[in-house]
Amino acid sequence: MRHALFGTALLALTASSISFAQAPAGEPEFTPERFRSHVAFLGDDRLEGRDAGTRGYDLGALYVATQFEGLGLKPANGDSWYQQVPFVKFAIDPSRSAVTVGGRRFAHGAEVTVSPSAEQGPRTFEAPVVFVGYGIDAPEIGIDDYKGLDVRGKIVAMLGGTPKGLPSDIAAHLNSEKRRMAEKNGAAGIISLRTTREAAMRPWARAVARAGEPAMSWVGKDGKAFSPAPAIGFRATFDTPAAEALFAGAPRTLAQVLADAEREGSKPKGFALKPRVRFDQASTVERTTSPNVLAVLPGSDPTLAAEHVLLMAHLDGLGVHDREGDDDIHNGAMDNATGVATLIEVARAMTSGGQRPKRSILLAAVTAEEDGLLGAQYLANNPAVEKLVGVVNLDMPVLLYDFKDVIAFGAEHSTMGPIVARAGARMGVKLSPDPLPQEGLFTRSDHYRFVQQGIPSVFLMTGFENGGQEKFTGFLSGAYHSPKDDLNLPFDWQAGAKFAKLNYLIAREIADAPEAPRWYSDSFFGKTLAPNAPKAKR
Numbered sequence: 001m002r003h004a005l006f007g008t009a010l011l012a013l014t015a016s017s018i019s020f021a022q023a024p025a026g027e028p029e030f031t032p033e034r035f036r037s038h039v040a041f042l043g044d045d046r047l048e049g050r051d052a053g054t055r056g057y058d059l060g061a062l063y064v065a066t067q068f069e070g071l072g073l074k075p076a077n078g079d080s081w082y083q084q085v086p087f088v089k090f091a092i093d094p095s096r097s098a099v100t101v102g103g104r105r106f107a108h109g110a111e112v113t114v115s116p117s118a119e120q121g122p123r124t125f126e127a128p129v130v131f132v133g134y135g136i137d138a139p140e141i142g143i144d145d146y147k148g149l150d151v152r153g154k155i156v157a158m159l160g161g162t163p164k165g166l167p168s169d170i171a172a173h174l175n176s177e178k179r180r181m182a183e184k185n186g187a188a189g190i191i192s193l194r195t196t197r198e199a200a201m202r203p204w205a206r207a208v209a210r211a212g213e214p215a216m217s218w219v220g221k222d223g224k225a226f227s228p229a230p231a232i233g234f235r236a237t238f239d240t241p242a243a244e245a246l247f248a249g250a251p252r253t254l255a256q257v258l259a260d261a262e263r264e265g266s267k268p269k270g271f272a273l274k275p276r277v278r279f280d281q282a283s284t285v286e287r288t289t290s291p292n293v294l295a296v297l298p299g300s301d302p303t304l305a306a307e308h309v310l311l312m313a314h315l316d317g318l319g320v321h322d323r324e325g326d327d328d329i330h331n332g333a334m335d336n337a338t339g340v341a342t343l344i345e346v347a348r349a350m351t352s353g354g355q356r357p358k359r360s361i362l363l364a365a366v367t368a369e370e371d372g373l374l375g376a377q378y379l380a381n382n383p384a385v386e387k388l389v390g391v392v393n394l395d396m397p398v399l400l401y402d403f404k405d406v407i408a409f410g411a412e413h414s415t416m417g418p419i420v421a422r423a424g425a426r427m428g429v430k431l432s433p434d435p436l437p438q439e440g441l442f443t444r445s446d447h448y449r450f451v452q453q454g455i456p457s458v459f460l461m462t463g464f465e466n467g468g469q470e471k472f473t474g475f476l477s478g479a480y481h482s483p484k485d486d487l488n489l490p491f492d493w494q495a496g497a498k499f500a501k502l503n504y505l506i507a508r509e510i511a512d513a514p515e516a517p518r519w520y521s522d523s524f525f526g527k528t529l530a531p532n533a534p535k536a537k538r
Helices: 009-017 032-042 045-050 055-070 168-176 178-184 196-201 204-211 240-246 254-261 333-351 374-381 416-426 447-451 468-478 493-512 524-529
Strands: 082-092 098-101 104-107 112-114 121-127 129-131 155-159 189-193 215-218 234-238 277-297 308-314 319-324 327-330 360-366 388-393 405-409 457-462
Touching: 032 045, 032 055, 032 333, 032 493, 045 055, 045 319, 045 327, 055 277, 055 333, 055 360, 082 374, 098 112, 098 240, 104 240, 112 204, 112 277, 155 178, 168 178, 168 524, 178 189, 189 277, 196 254, 215 374, 234 240, 234 277, 240 254, 277 333, 277 374, 308 333, 308 374, 308 493, 333 360, 333 493, 360 374, 360 493, 374 447, 388 447, 388 493, 405 416, 416 457, 416 493, 447 457, 457 493
Parallel strands: 129 155, 155 189, 189 234, 308 360, 308 388, 388 457
Antiparallel strands: 082 215, 082 277, 098 104, 098 277, 112 234, 121 277, 277 360, 319 327, 405 457
8 A cells, every 4th residue: 555755634633633742851753743644754665665775775774864963863884874784695406405214305485494695606515414403502590401412414304493491581581592603513404393383383394485585695895795604504494294205214213202391391312324415406686785874972971871772663664565455565654664763762861952972872884684683683793882881672663552561672681671560650551461472572672783792671561451462463464564564554643652751761871871781790691692692680
């Protein structure tokens, strides 16, 4: 559906009739009209979904940069608002990609899917295979799937996901680290085996359809595409027929292993498999660039100004594809023009009126979140400032209702948690536990790239009270990642102003606090990702 760049007079009148309550003297004011204006521009059809590397994205980046400039912020990348991120995009060549198991060939897109490589052209690899359970190397929490197994130079076959019963954020993190763990133990290739629950949630036909989509990575200063585990050159996912062939003659059948995995807390033990496996892989590769937009507000305290608090939102969307009716533009109004609008309005509040924050504020509208949190990962690995002490991420608040509660991912792991609680209490907004633990949302947004660097982070989601559950889940099932995510949604613009104020209060307290955020001493993430950083007791 098409919509105008600016709102109609009727919408403007409606928005003005529900303006956010006048802020007390000395406090910044947040209005639904200003919030809506940013979403209206960034979600317009003329930006064509803001896909990273496109003209539409660049127009969005220009809009954000000019907003930053108008607020009196300073460019954070030298004298430029832009941190250009070089990317490589690569896709599998299905006609030349397959996996052969014990002499039986399985073509890509049939019983297996072969992951593409950032290296151009055909490549081949053959080796023995070792089953390694879930493929998790985390003895600190009692999971040591590689113990007693020799996988050096070999292919490891592992179950998808993690053992049942783990906290959702820890499970999601461990799942994302499997390639690094395999590399650490000397493996050269990975075969992923679908568990019974994974197969039920995502039919094989859907997995095959996704396997044709290109992958992306950013390019480092050495000219090479970044990989979390560069020694893992070959990866594939097996459907049941290929997996059964892999387990031929094994000490335990595939069916027995899958049945084991369904039990709470079960950790199937590993063993060598009999068939050798050969990968045939070919990829096509192209290069592109897309910028992060970076600005800084220098802190007012001579000592604390050297420390930076990062406020971040992803600017990119899904672009133009998958026509629904007469519309193929994924405007990304909720995901994530709302987050960028919040970023701009928090920046406005930080620069308005009285004293600047004591710590410096780094503001980032990042690219390629939809391609794997890549713009944020590039920024985390190529920092624009020397000392980053905390991250507030702004991603897809569902603003269809007057939210009365929020979910704060990461709040329970660091001293940022009480700050979030105090900010919510000031506004009559309570904190609720994660209502969607199965989604693993803690690792699915940009702040996670900074958590991986050991930096305490928090990310707010509007909660399920006051009709929120129906509105939130309705958006996920009906408009999320589709052309229906546009300004025709029944936005509650006052909720947008409210969300911006809440995040401002959080970021402001972090910036003004005498002590920088600290991981709690019992936090899994603090212990494993920032082992030498000072910790706080609960």
